[in-house]
């Protein structure tokens with residue numbers, strides 16, 4: 001063994017050459033969430049609970065989406081519409097609470113397919129953003145429901161269909 005080999009010099013230079021080669025290669029990773037990769041048209045992202053043309057909630061809390069969900073990610077509490085609330089809820093029954101656990105969700109889209117009222121949709125331009133606390137992945141109506149001024153914001157909500 002030469003003196004250089006005894007001092008691991010060939011191995012050190014070999015390692016350095018590999019490091020330098022990768023240093024100038026195009027990075028495979030991106031700085032998510034600041035940077036995002038282009039999303040396909042068929043992408044299944046964050047859910048949204050839609051309103052009808054008169055801004056009334058479409059969901060009737062029938063529970064079909066929860067039954068269809070293979071991850072058991074959806075829970076809801078149904079309530080009866082009271083007199084005078086016809087402008088808020090489209091049908092006599094509505095979801096008092098509606099929650100999706102985004103940590104359980106596998107974004108399969110079965111809830112969307114199961115819904116007979118076209119109330120729940122997956123957006124194709126938005127993902128559930130990263131959070132530090134587990135609780136923050138439980139999305140309630142406050143974050144799922146289409147905003148009332150959907151006129152403007154609708155442009156930002158992209159559905160798959």
Ligand code: SF4
Nearest residue numbers: 069105106108109111
């Ligand atoms: S996308 Fe799939 S896993 Fe997620 S809530 Fe809907 S049915 Fe459940």
Ligand code: SF4
Nearest residue numbers: 059060062063065115
């Ligand atoms: S989102 Fe659709 S399927 Fe789910 S409870 Fe509401 S109406 Fe029923």
